[in-house]
Amino acid sequence: MDVQLIAMQLLSGAVLGAVLVMTALGFTIIFGMLGVVNFAHGALFMIGAYAGVAVAMQTGSFWWALLVAPLAVGALGLLIERFLIRPLYNRPADDPILLTFGLGYVLVEVVRIVFGNDGIPFSTPAALVGVVNLGIGYFPIYRLFVIAVVALILALLWLGLEKTRFGLIVRAGARDPQIMRVLGVDMRRLWFLVFGVGIGLTALGGVLAAPMRNVNPEMGALVLAEAFVVTVIGGLGSIVGAVVAGILVGLVVSLTSLVAPEMATISMFALMALVLLIRPQGLFGRAGA
Amino acid sequence: MAMLEIEDLNAWYGASHIIHGLSLTVEQGEILALVGRNGAGKTSTIKAVMGLMPRATGRVSFCGRELLALPAHERFRLGLGYVPEERRIVPGLTVRENLQIGLVSSRAPIDEDEAIDEIAQNFPRLKERLGQQGSTMSGGEQQMLAIARAMISKPKMILLDEPSEGIMPVLVEEMGVLFRKLRDSGITLLLVEQNVEWALKLADRAVIIDQGEVVHRASAASLLANAEIQERYCAV
Numbered sequence: 001m002d003v004q005l006i007a008m009q010l011l012s013g014a015v016l017g018a019v020l021v022m023t024a025l026g027f028t029i030i031f032g033m034l035g036v037v038n039f040a041h042g043a044l045f046m047i048g049a050y051a052g053v054a055v056a057m058q059t060g061s062f063w064w065a066l067l068v069a070p071l072a073v074g075a076l077g078l079l080i081e082r083f084l085i086r087p088l089y090n091r092p093a094d095d096p097i098l099l100t101f102g103l104g105y106v107l108v109e110v111v112r113i114v115f116g117n118d119g120i121p122f123s124t125p126a127a128l129v130g131v132v133n134l135g136i137g138y139f140p141i142y143r144l145f146v147i148a149v150v151a152l153i154l155a156l157l158w159l160g161l162e163k164t165r166f167g168l169i170v171r172a173g174a175r176d177p178q179i180m181r182v183l184g185v186d187m188r189r190l191w192f193l194v195f196g197v198g199i200g201l202t203a204l205g206g207v208l209a210a211p212m213r214n215v216n217p218e219m220g221a222l223v224l225a226e227a228f229v230v231t232v233i234g235g236l237g238s239i240v241g242a243v244v245a246g247i248l249v250g251l252v253v254s255l256t257s258l259v260a261p262e263m264a265t266i267s268m269f270a271l272m273a274l275v276l277l278i279r280p281q282g283l284f285g286r287a288g289a
Numbered sequence: 290m291a292m293l294e295i296e297d298l299n300a301w302y303g304a305s306h307i308i309h310g311l312s313l314t315v316e317q318g319e320i321l322a323l324v325g326r327n328g329a330g331k332t333s334t335i336k337a338v339m340g341l342m343p344r345a346t347g348r349v350s351f352c353g354r355e356l357l358a359l360p361a362h363e364r365f366r367l368g369l370g371y372v373p374e375e376r377r378i379v380p381g382l383t384v385r386e387n388l389q390i391g392l393v394s395s396r397a398p399i400d401e402d403e404a405i406d407e408i409a410q411n412f413p414r415l416k417e418r419l420g421q422q423g424s425t426m427s428g429g430e431q432q433m434l435a436i437a438r439a440m441i442s443k444p445k446m447i448l449l450d451e452p453s454e455g456i457m458p459v460l461v462e463e464m465g466v467l468f469r470k471l472r473d474s475g476i477t478l479l480l481v482e483q484n485v486e487w488a489l490k491l492a493d494r495a496v497i498i499d500q501g502e503v504v505h506r507a508s509a510a511s512l513l514a515n516a517e518i519q520e521r522y523c524a525v
Contacts, residue, residue, distance in 0.1 A: 165389075165393055168382075168389055168393065169393055171381065171386075172379045172386070172390045175379050175382075180390065181362050182365055182371045183438075183442075184366050184395070184442075185362055187362070
């Protein structure tokens with residue numbers, strides 16, 4: 001097997017991983033801060049893709065879809081937190097799990113009713129069609145664009161978390177919500193915003209993935225499992241962990257599919273099992289957390 | 290009118306009734322020592338004031354504002370500072386960031402750099418460590434940081450939960466000097482302590498509680514002189 005082929009496959013893995021990171025980030029942040037395992041996360045990824053399709057059909061522009069769909073689905077996330085999740089905060093941990101589990105099904109069925117069962121093609125924007133010669137081989141321009149967008153979002157998130165007052169509140173609130181309350185921070189408002197951002201991120205993942213996958217009502221199911229795997233590997237609630245584990249899972253799946261395509265999906269679960277055996281708290285998790 | 294008035298306070302943790310009809314007042318500009326045995330309800334009393342008890346009834350007013358109906362974050366904004374027993378230095382944050390979180394919701398706009406400079410003058414040990422992870426410091430230094438974090442927003446009153454616990458004697462002395470200085474600058478302190486002698490030497494007045502009720506009130510000086518009462522309610 002030649003080196004160039006492996007290099008190209010690694011690059012494909014990075015693209016896969018980049019989309020995963022967008023979904024897993026929201027999943028792990030919501031879990032880390034709100035303590036809510038959001039089983040509707042995959043469905044909201046799918047909603048993101050459909051919102052992208054809808055906006056693109058209306059405006060005729062992929063760029064508008066990329067901008068508007070995550071914001072609109074993020075706003076839907078705010079409504080979900082406010083009216084469905086918030087009333088359950090003082091209830092047993094199972095309640096939000098059951099609620100989001102059911103919500104995921106409802107969202108899938110709603111999309112089926114509105115858009116039908118069949119997949120919808122979502123064409124690559126004209127400016128990003130084609131391939132580019134990287135010296136090691138030809139690679140689709142759109143996939144490089146996906147890596148760039150995710151890198152940009154991660155850089156913005158990092159800046160926001162490390163350099164702003166709001167970011168400081170989020171970082172501190174993730175570690176010790178009670179002390180933040182007695183320092184005057186309305187944690188409920190913070191959770192509300194964090195939920196919205198987390199859902200906006202997964203919706204962005206959905207829009208980015210749409211031109212590379214078939215947009216259909218079921219596309220979120222595997223995404224939810226992947227977000228789970230990435231969160232466990234990276235460490236529950238760890239942002240850095242989600243980024244590293246997302247890329248790692250992308251690379252492992254991609255390399256496995258080179259040698260044994262039928263094992264690709266399983267390889268990610270095997271990786272998770274391995275990490276759990278060696279380091280149960282995940283790569284970047286805090287022991288006991 | 291007293292700065293903090295607690296009247297007929299009852300508080301629960303789940304089914305256990307911890308505070309039974311407790312009443313006390315803290316006057317503007319004084320240090321009140323709240324003493325009593327382990328488990329007497331001292332921590333629960335100040336948690337009820339800060340809004341951290343799951344259930345509390347009665348009347349607690351601060352500067353004329355009724356507190357019990359307010360969420361914890363709004364109580365802070367009225368000018369209440371809190372130094373918890375476990376210190377609660379946020380892991381993963383530097384000393385500077387641990388100070389900054391004390392300012393994120395302050396009532397008045399406070400210049401961050403100025404406020405941190407001012408704190409650094411009071412706490413030379415923290416000044417050298419601003420870039421260090423707060424949770425890697427010694428217990429005494431973490432306690433100083435917790436106090437500094439409560440002071441930085443310039444509250445009217447600070448509630449301190451066993452600040453001297455597990456701290457080197459030399460630091461405890463330093464802390465005493467600081468508390469007097471705070472009082473002299475007009476800040477009211479409610480000091481919960483196991484170290485009764487130290488607390489009474491610092492305080493103006495003292496309240497002893499036992500099993501969630503006030504059992505004795507006196508000036509700190511007279512209680513310091515009364516070994517019998519101290520023995521009866523505070524002996525470990």
